[in-house]
Each structure stands twice: as structure tokens, then as C-alpha cells.
Amino acid sequence: MVRCEVLVIGGGPAGSTVARYLSRAGVKVILVEKEKLPRFKLCAGCISARAELLLPPGWKRQVLSEIKGGLLGFRGRSYVEVSSERPVAYIVERSSFDSYLVEEAVSSGAELWEGVEFIGFEEGKAITSAGKVKADIVVGADGFYTKVGRFLGYKKRKFFRSLEFWEKEDIGERVVIDIGLVRRGYAWIFPKGDEVSVGVASSGKEDLLRVLKDYASKTPYLREKSVGRPFGWMIPFAEKEEDLQLGKGRVALVGDAANMVDPLLGEGIYYSLLGGKLLAEAILESQGDFLEAYRRKVREEILPQLSYAGKMARIAYRFQRLAFGMGEKAVSRFLDLLTGKKTYKDLYRRGLFELLLSPLHFENFLHIIIDKILERR
Template sequence: MASPAPAPERTDVLVIGGGPAGSATAHWLARAGRDVVVVEKKTFPREKTCGDGLTPRAVKQLDDMGLTSQLDHTHRYDGLRAVAHGITLELKWPEHPVYPSHGFVVRRRELDALVADRAVELGAVLHTGTEAVRPIQRDGIVTGAVVKEKGSGTEREVHARYVVVADGANSRFGRALGTARNRTYPMGIAIRTYYESPLHDEPWIESALDVRDREGRAMPGYGWIFPVGDGTINVGIGLLSTFKGYRDVNTTHLMTEFAATAPAYWGIDPDAPTCAPTGGRIPMAQSISPKIGPTWVAVGDAAGSVNPFNGEGIDYAYETGRMVAELLDESLATGNGMALQRYPALIADEYGLYFRVARLFSVLIGNPVVMRELTRVGMQSRSLMEWVLRIMANLLRDDELGPAEAAYRAAAALVRLVPEPAA
């Protein structure tokens, strides 16, 4: 006789995905005393394609979760070293009334497990090696998910009052609910690997803004080298879909050429990465819609919450997860979902104008000639690059009007005049 189906698991909130957005959502819900279940298809610790760099915005969220003390053994860095056209500028993170003036480089296999474990300590239930294979719907309302334990192949149901979609950039679960990327918005394409380096504990992350191959020919995109502090460096290269020929770009070739032409002081042996390069595509600038239904909501990469200026997504994953957790807590307290329906408006207020400016900028830098000219001019001025850093990392200050704020507000005023593209 066939075994009876397992009894459904029941919870206030089911979170699909245990990465930055999902774990942050679970953390804040559990901290508020709510029942929350997280399903993560991989088993921690697990690798994730990423630059591993945490900016001050991300550090602030980790600090609010009480986790930065657990990063003391990881690599702390002071700012960005920009390299282009034979010029090198070391730019410290700016002083800010809200965000710290430092970042960390932490491998995702450690970082994601750290946040997920804290959510569990606070009362969240975490099922790893468990994939959400399809939503459960009743009368068109999402009421949970069918999940599959990858080890045994057993399927069972998890019923929830609300479902948070946090399964990353590809978001199969989100697509099952009808989410899709607005193709007029930029998308990032990136590849990375690790190399051993004598400068693995440098106080700077490095960005190469004028990338060339071994023949001296300009290549699209920008490169990065992030010291990990464990004897290795994270080396990668990325570009935006606003580059006219991005579909024909061989990212493996870009990675090989960048590793071979990186500054000699890194000591990179381009033929000896510590692991095979991995890459992927990243929806950006809140390009995924819809982000919400009556009982479900998308956060982090699953909502396209990545900054087109610099490809940073971890901070926005933490922030959107926290935002949604607060709305869900209110919805559960009131017994209806009206609080959750404020999410799109809150997203627009928090990121809308900034990401519109970023999208405009991404179109400009998608043109290699414009990109080279902008970097050539920019690298001539330290003060100019300092405020560029503040804008690109979304670290503008509200308490004073300096050059960065003035430049950004001027650009924002122009962007307000440009109609939004149709969704």
C-alpha cells in the first residue's frame, strides 16, 4: 500500500529561498514573534556566484541584525581603488550619518548561512535541500507551496497565510505566479572566479574601468578584484545589456583576458583559478513585475532589486526583506493584507527616482565610446570620482548639499521629465 501523504505544514509566512532577501525576511519576522518557514533548495554552506563585496548599506543591515561582530574574522576594507587609463585613485567610503564608512568581503557560502542561522535562532524554521516546486492556490489566492525534499524526492505541502518569493534572479516560483522582467530595463551579465594572491588582504576593493585584452583592444564592461582575506581574491567582469552587442559577448573570454591583463601587483596566475568560473544574468532596477499579489510578495533579486550603477544586490535584498517583514507583521496583526499592499508604493518612494537615474546612466555607459570618455575625464579628478562613488553606492546624504547631491539632483530633475517606459 502507498504511504499516506505527509500532513501539511502550517505557518504564518512561507519564504521561498534562503539567500539574503529570504533570510532577512525570516529574521525580522521571527524577531517579531511570527511563525515563519524558509525552504532553500540547496544545503548550507553553499556557493553562490557573487562578487562577495558588502558595501556600507549592507553592513548597516547586518549590524541592525546583530551580526557584524561575527564578521570580525572576515576581510574588512576601507573603500574603492579605481583603475583606468593609467591612473589609480584610492577612494575611501564617505562619512555618513546612517551608514558606516567601511565594508566587508565575505564569501556567500559563509554569509548566507550566517543570516539564515540567526533567523533560526530567533525561531524561524529552515528546511534546506527542499525546493518549492509549485504554488498552492485556492480561488486564485496563493495559500502556500508544494515542496520537494531533494534527498528523498518526497513532496509535501506547506500552507501559509502569506508567501514571500525570494528565490533569486531566475525565480522559477515567481514566474509561476506571473512575474516577468521588463525588457526595457537593464540587465547585468557577470562572471567570476577566485585566484590566490599575495594581496588577499588589501584594504581596497578594486574596479577596472578601462578593460583591455592582451592585444590592447578595449573590451566591454568593467572588471573587479575583491580581496577575500583568506589567501584568495574574487576576480570578475560584468557588463550591462545596454551594450549593443551584449548577446554576442563571450564572458569566458572576457574573464580570461581580464585575469591575464590585471595589474601585476595582484600576482594572478591566469591559468590557475582556484575554481571554475561561474556567471549569470541579473535583473536590475526593480525590473520585475508584478511584485505583489493579495497574499504573496517578491523581494531581493526575485524582484529585480539590484543597483544598475554597480551591480550591488545584497544590500537591497536585506532592505526589501526587512521592509516586507514589517508589512507582513502589520498584516498579521490586523488580520488583513492591506498593509502588504503598500509595498509597491514604499519601493517607489525608497528607490524609484534613484533607479531611474541609474537606468539612464546605464544607457550612457552601454556605449563603449561614451564609457571611455567618461572614465577618462573622471579619473583626472579625485573630487569628481569621490562623489561618483557616493552616487553609485547610493550613499548620498540628506543633511547637506555637496557636489554629489547637487550633481545627482540635477540629473534627477532631468529624469523626472522623461516618461517611464511601458511595463
């Protein structure tokens, strides 16, 4: 049997970040990843510029495309475009980006168990395919289908289903996002080197393949009007404190395992990195209950962002034409969100204010109020 201070399960951005911060501080960490690296991860790979502060200094070598603007479309037809002089986001290929982060954790001192699977707990020990580990703290950073989380009795309740494929195309240094196609979610075209990632995510029950085919045939930003080979995966999200599943006892969850994803855009990489840093800090700083310290940090730094994103998602996806109609100014505020100049709270307040002032939107606004009242009853 092997002993360590912290056993981290999962070598995605969340797990490698916890491992990197802790090892750098001298903690004995074992990082267990079930796949051989580099491993495939379905993801559009868009990282907001505000995540830069959470990444190791050399990370820009992983960047395939810089994003300096975006188009918001309605059903693949009308579009509004916004742009920025400086990059607001970066696109990476997840297999090499995640491997790079794991290498950084290892060079900080973490011991990597690659191709080793976490199986369960038995008599206070973690069972892996390479043997038993006795750890003071176990971190579940094992993604959407978290085995660690399931051992704690958690179930996923809120999530987007998604489909993604890639093809050769050039859309410049910008992303295309289309609403109005699914009940809650959107379709996207993101650049990825000399290719684009095309996808759709929804928390509704639509036939996503049909939606994606229809979208590919309509959008003016794809020359091939057909869908390549699509892959599917789930994206969990949290919009309230009770949606976050942060752990129990000496076991903490982080990243997708804890549902740390924005409920409006489905952005998860930034929150995995931030959650990983907060968890490492809680472990390092707390004299007693590290989980309580972690909860407090998440409540202060992550929850406000997710809950305001959730409020916006409930309105914007209920009234998608109205959201699209708010135009360029509203869309350009998202660029400030991505760079960290504005928060979701700023965007939410500003959006409501504009709705109130606009007679054009007054009728829709009344619907929102009525809806709110009905939701509370």
C-alpha cells in the same frame, strides 16, 4: 499538510531577512531552502557599509576584508585611486554569511526546512519536496531563476551575465574596478581574505571569458596573468518601476527574484536586506493589502536609488572614457554612497553639474542630450 502564516522560499539574504524580522515579531514563519547549508553562492561578497543597520549585531564576525578605498581603471591601464579612513564596505564569504543569517532567522523563531525545494502551487497550497504547505502569505526570495516568480508569469528581461574566479593575491584594503572593457558593466578585483575575487559582468553580448583573460593579462594588480577556474551566474537589475517584479495577490517577491539590484554597480546584497525588511514591515503593519503597502515602501525607499543609478549607468556606460575622465572627485563620491552619506540622486545631479561646467566635456555632453532626445522619440 502543514499550516503557517508566512512561507518564505529561499535562504539567501532576502529570504532570511524577511524570516528574521517576521519571526521576531511573533509571526509563524517556515523558511524553505533547497540546498543543505552552508551552500555555495557565486558572489564577490561586497557589502556596502550602509547595510550595517540592516544586519544583526554580531554580523561583523563574518567579515573577511574591510574596504577603505578603491581604484577606478580604464581598460586595465590608467587608474585613479581614492581612499577613506573608515571602512566603506566589507567583504564576506557568501556561504558562511548566508548560513549565519539563516541561523539568526531560526534563533528569532523561524522554522527551517533545509534541503527542501519549492515545486509549485496547487489549489492555493505551496507544494514542496517535503509536502504541502497552506500559508496566508508566500514570499519568493528564490534568486535569479525564481520558480515562484515564474509561477506568477514573470520573465527576466534586464540582467548582467557574469564570470568570476579566485586566486591568491594581496591588493590591500581596496577594490579595483575597470571600465571600458564591456558595453555595459565592468571588471573587478576585490580582496577576499588572503585571496582576491576577479570577475566581469556585462549586460552586453561579449565573450566574457575572452574579456576576462584579456583583463587578467593586462591589469597590474594580478601577478598571475591567467584566469583560474571561472564560474558564471546572472545578476538581474531594475532601473524603472516596471522592472521591479514585486508579486501578485498573496505572493510577494524580494531580492534577486524581484530584480532588486543596482543597475550601475550590480550591488544586490544591500537591496535584498532592505527589501526583506520593507516586506516584513508591510506584512506586519498592513491591515488590508500588504502587497500594496510593500509596493509603496519599495517606491519610496528603493526605486529612487535604482532609477538614479539607472540614469547614471546609461550615461556612464555610453561614454566610458568620459566617465573615467571625471576623475578622483567623482570616484570619491561613491565612497559616500557606500556609507549612506550620499544617494544616487546626489551623485547624478553633481555629475551633471560638473559636466555642464566643463568645456572639456561639452562635446560629450551634447552627445548625451542628443541621445536623450532620440531615446524619447
